[in-house]
Amino acid sequence: MQLDDLTISRRNLLQGAAASGVLLAFHMPVRAATGPFAPNAFIRIAADNTTTLVMPQVEMGQGTYTSISMILAEELDADFAKVALEHAPPDDKLYANPPFGLQATGNSNSIRAFWTPLRTAGAAARAMLLQAAASQWKVDPATCSAANSMVTHAASGRTIAFGALINDAARLTPPEKPALKDPKNFTLIGKPLKRLDTPEKTNGKAVYGIDVLLPGMKFAAVAQCPVFGGKVAKVDDTATKKIAGVYKIVQLDDAVAVVADTTWTAKKGLAALDITWNEGANAKISSAEIWADLRAASQKDGLVAKHEGDAAKALAQGERIEAAYELPFLAHAPMEPLNCVLQLTKDKCEIWIGTQVMTRVQGTVAQLLNFPLDKVVVHNHLLGGGFGRRLEPDMALLSVRIAQKLDGELEGSPLKVIWSREEDIQHDVYRPVYRDTIAATLRDGKIDAWNYRVTGSSVLARWLPPVFEALKGVDFDAVDSAADMPYDIPNKHVEFTRAEPPAVPTGFWRGVGPNNNVFATECFIDELAKKAGKDPVAFRVSMLDKEPRLKAAVQMAAEKSGWGQALPARVGRGICAQVSFASFIATVVEAEVDEHGEVRLRRITSAVDTGIAVNPDTVIAQLQGGLIFGLTAALWGEITIERGRVQQSNFHDYRMLRIDEVPRIDVHVIKSGEAPGGIGETGANAGPPALRNAIYAATGVALRRLPIDRAALAGKRSA
Incomplete structure (x- = not known):
């Protein structure tokens, strides 16, 4: 089956998952007869002229609160200095992410998915306020204008504040298709404005999920079986019961928790437990077995995701060049480990958490408790890193299971459950292992045939089954940036072979599908360029x-990085070009490889066309952060399994790129009038292949697996 008919591209997929009712819900009036003017789900204007903007997406460091506020305030013509932010409650009807059909933050689409709905919401509210003022003044609304939360009638010199119009405006029906601003008239969008969340993050007032404190709160530390799927056999709690401040030891079938007066007491109590685990059949699983299975699966034919021309014929007629690229399991390791605060009574559950999927948390908890949906209340908070980990509701579900065991005086008490760093890394939902096999031929200095197979897990099959079923077994995420690779190749064939690792849970990791496909594609492009005798940029x-748009980004990145200029021995430059999340980005990494095989980053240059950059500062910061995130994984990132256990446990053996190891990073934002693209994940995809290609240029060693193999580089001289 060829999936072109299903339009397999992250740029326009999943639309089938978004029902028309979801899209209409963005503009549903939610006005009350009294109180603030609320023309839609995103905007409330009070009599004191303050404007509250309701955030449908979560803030986890990507600056989305500020950018969403800029979009709404731009079309509303609100005074940005008087804007207040409020996170949306769980409500798929009002706040669903359009492509997903549910309230979720991910896929680098907070701005691109909500660009039109948010502009329309702001423009509709502005039109109603203009109409209300015009009716008071008995003039044509077209002769009125708005700015800084004021309506003006220039001909008569009259002005009136939004707050004075809210009662009259609330009686009006929102227009279905309000006129949107011409981008040339934007006053906020496109400006490098300071982030609205920065002050409270610097003065300590910001509240993350882990910061929530409630009167009478108890604290829990938890240990789960170190082997995937293992169960609790027996628990000796003699020593723990002697610790002052320990209230209760909770034993579940797969975990043990200690409930105490403080987190530290709970941790001490947990450490004092003598737990015997029934490890089960998965105790024999190892990385060696997983890789052997994956490599065997990669030899099998897959389902066709893209087919153009006749790749098989062209491969048979030319010199066949082959390579295979492998990427390991990766943990998310956010700085804020998983946590959840909840209060469970007989007929209600209230939750305080930082999550990327509010309604999924609400729905799965309600299902677990057999409660009506409205009896589960979820309060979302700032996230201290998400990267896809908080697209899962498991932390909330485990916390509820612990709370269900509280009895006596503890029953109904607020409970905070925090995973340790070790629990967080060893019980993650991991980025899948991938093996990408490629065969190609060259003709007239260009690629003539391209045969590409992605072998790996299907996260989509678990996370959004209806879409996976609609695509008949091809995971569009797994082949993203492979099925729609940007290069003009006349004969192209792309397949997906599903291969699930035994026992290891897999999930979305920042960069998702493109982080394996951009790596494999861009590394192989460099090898083909060398085979063709061409400069990698020119190729x-x-x-x-x-x-x-991508061509222009490549040329700018090359120019700004000094591509082609002489470099010292053992230093190389590598480039990566990609179209992902509807953004066009080229990145050059300059790196040095010493005689011991150690790699030092010297300089990074990126050029990006992400369409209209709502806040250019955010674009630059997100690319810088994404590059550091991806390069960290390229240099050190790997989760390994032995005896059914994750071997890594903390930042000493799951390394992060440190501040003194980060080089100068220059990001050049290309001015564009196109609709915004996604930016939060593109840097994570760009860094690894650009670094590998820099190493290839410096040493001649064509690494085909991450993380970087330093032993293979030791003693190598400049290529």
């Missing part, structure tokens, strides 16, 4: 005539 540019 790419020659095949990008049909992608002028």
Whole structure:
């Protein structure tokens, strides 16, 4: 089956999952007869002229609160200095992410998915306020204008504040298709405004999920079986019961928790337990077995995701060049470990958490408790890192299971459950292992045939089954940036072979599908360039005539990085070009490899066309952060399994790139009038292949697996 008919591209997929009612809900009036003017689900204007903007997406460091506020305030013509923010409650009807059909933050689409709905919401409210003022003044609304939360009638010199119009405006029906501003008239969008969440993050007032404190709160530390799928056999709690401040030891079938007066007491109590685990059949699983299975699966035919021309014929007629690229399991390791605060009574559950999926938390908890949905209340908070980990509701579910065991005086008490760093890393939902096999031929200095197979887990099959079923077994995420690769190749064939690792849970990790496909593609492109005797930049540019935005980014990145200029021995530059999340980005990494195989980053240069940059500062910061995130994984990131256990446990053996190891990072934002693209994950995809290609240029060693193999680089001289 060829999936072109299903339009397999992250740029326009999952639309089938978003019912028309969801899209209409963005503009449903939610006005009350009294109180603030609330023309839709996103805007409330009070009589004191303050404007509250309701955030449908979560803030986890990507600056989305500020950018969403800028979009709404731009079309509303609100005074940005008087804007207040409020997170949306769980409500798929009002706040669903359009492509997903549910309230979720991910896929680098907070701005691109909500660009039109948010602009429309702001424009509709502005039109109603203009109409209300015009009716008071008995003038044509077209002769009125708005700015800084004021309506003006220039001809008569009259002005009136939004707050004075709310009662009259509330009686009006929102227009279905309000006129949107011409981008040339934007006063906020496109400006590098300071982030609205920064002050409270610097003065300590910001509240993350882990910061929530409630009167009478108890604290729990938890230990789960170290082997995937293992169960509790027996628990000796003699020593723990002697610790002052320990209230209760909770034993579940797969975990043990200690409830105490403080987190520290709970941790001490947990450490004092003598737990015997029934490890089960998964105790024999190892990384070696997983990789052997994956490599065997990669030899099997997959389902067709893309087919153009006749790749098989072209491969048979030319010199066949082959390579295979492998990427390991990765943990998310957010700085804020998983946590949840809840208060469970007989007929209600209230939850305080930082999550990327509010309604999924609400729905799965309600299902677990057999409660009506409205009896589960979820309060969302700032996230201290998400990266896809908080797209899962498991922390809330485990916390509820612990709370169900509280009895006596503890019953109904607020409970805070915090995972240790070790629990967080060893019980993650991991980025899948991937093996990408490629075969190609060259003709006239360009790629003539391209045969590409992605072998790995299908996260989509678990996370959004209806879409996976609609695509008949092809995970569009797993082949993203492979099925729609940007290069003009006449004969192209792309497949997906599903291979689930035994026992190891897999999930979305920042960069998702493109982080394996951009790596494999861009590394192989460099090898093909060398085979063709071409400069890597010139080789790419020659095949990008049909992608002028990416071509321009490649040329700018090359120019700004000093591409082609002489470098010292053992130093190389590598480039990565990609179209992902509807953004066009080229990145050059300059790196040095010493005689021991150690790699030092010297400089990073990125050029990006992400369409209209709502806040250019945010674009630059997100790319810088994404590059550091991806390069960290390239240099050190790997989760290994032995005896059914994750071997890594904390930042001493799951390394992060440190501040003194981060080089100068220059990001050049290309001015564009196109609709915004996604930016939060593109840097994570760009860094690893650009670094590998820099190493290839410096040493001649074509690494095909991450993390970087330093032993393979030791003693190598400049290529």
